[in-house]
Ligand SMILES: Nc1nc2c(ncn2[C@@H]2O[C@H](COP(=O)(O)OP(=O)(O)OP(=O)(O)O)[C@@H](O)[C@H]2O)c(=O)[nH]1
């Protein structure tokens with residue numbers, strides 16, 4: 001099959017921003033995730049280390065991503081996730097999924113969920129979990145969008 | 154006979170109207186989403202482009218400048234784009250960057266990493282950066298790259314830089330969409346030879362030897378100049394008649410040859426250009442200058458921008474800009490028609506009431522693929 005028949009016009013690729021905010025030093029985990037997403041057929045925008053929430057959101061808006069996936073190992077997840085979510089909302093991008101991973105206690109996961117953040121994955125979880133989660137979220141959103149637009153197309 | 158395929162509509166669907174209005178009021182999310190509509194060829198994308206490109210409908214004046222930056226992986230293209238963008242922004246320009254990376258042929262996914270070098274600029278309102286996957290296009294550019302640049306242009310980012318990876322024969326498309334093509338090479342890995350093989354020599358308006366802080370840069374510069382000299386030599390043989398003492402075009406070509414031999418770009422730093430008097434006869438040829446940069450330190454970037462400006466002036470004066478833009482427009486109309494016809498064929502065949510009987514007729518031996526295609530195509534005229 002050529003790539004054109006794999007993806008016909010009008011169909012959309014999942015676009016994901018993989019970001020590594022904060023000051024902690026290495027980005028191996030984020031790179032592994034980025035490659036796994038690419039292999040799953042996503043278009044991955046990778047922005048490297050030391051991203052501020054403002055940089056992440058600027059990139060997410062310009063790239064019109066469907067998903068922002070943040071890797072947070074520094075322990076600053078309770079400030080970083082809500083901040084990015086707030087900036088996305090402020091820019092009008094309320095429909096972008098904010099998800100991610102890191103060493104995040106269950107209580108914090110619940111608190112972030114309540115603030116509109118999506119599922120968060122622990123350091124041991126296989127990348128296939130995140131892929132499956134994003135895929136099903138994306139399909140659901142597309143279905144909802146189509147329903148919202150009516151059967152005109 | 155009613156065709157099951159709707160015509161190419163230029164009337165904007167109501168659902169896309171907010172994007173047009175958003176773009177006109179400077180909303181970056183609206184711009185980003187309009188780009189996605191175009192990139193994904195979603196319903197109404199042609200009408201969206203038509204609306205945005207119609208004079209008076211939010212767009213005024215001639216198209217902005219488009220510079221293509223290409224070269225092998227890791228040559229420093231993104232670093233260079235970043236430095237160029239910064240200089241333009243400091244000069245008060247609104248900059249649009251499109252960075253194209255290949256789609257993986259195995260998964261259909263892509264890893265788009267050019268923004269890594271551009272993060273410091275990304276929050277500045279004077280710039281808009283967009284990454285694109287090539288999505289199976291062989292030409293190095295995604296099919297819709299030119300259209301995405303159009304959208305950025307009319308949205309107020311007319312100073313456009315487009316980065317593509319150039320590894321083989323696949324890079325030639327950039328020449329069809331940029332006013333000026335900058336080919337970036339680096340001292341290591343025998344880039345000079347590679348470039349000649351890959352056809353980069355033919356599309357370059359300007360050569361940049363980046364990573365000139367590394368050994369071998371001077372040698373690469375000489376290699377490229379020698380290659381250019383040979384090529385110009387061939388051209389001269391073709392153009393110049395036997396006794397060229399009285400032939401104007403010969404004189405001009407020779408002047409070009411001398412500039413190469415001297416090793417400098419044409420008209421760089423010279424106020425009175427010798428060739429100008431001959432403009433009515435034949436435009437002076439452009440000899441690609443070979444420049445050196447250290448991109449991540451910003452060294453040589455001012456010189457590169459000056460060379461790009463020289464090239465623009467040369468194109469304007471020689472009529473080359475008009476010629477390129479006309480060629481681009483022709484290609485553009487052809488591409489829009491090609492794409493639309495392809496779409497119609499696909500949609501027609503996806504309709505089981507059409508495809509079923511046709512395939513059945515072939516299976517039963519009553520028709521061939523050719524007679525079926527001929528019959529179906531009749532509906533298109
Ligand atoms: N020594 C040296 N390193 C440079 C120079 N310019 C860029 N680099 C480094 O080269 C590496 C690649 O730079 P990029 O700007 O990402 O190169 P690119 O051509 O955009 O790479 P791809 O988009 O992946 O093909 C980075 O580590 C840069 O810091 C230079 O002039 N000298």
Ligand SMILES: [Mg+2]
Pocket residue numbers: 230231232266267316
């Ligand atoms: Mg790059």
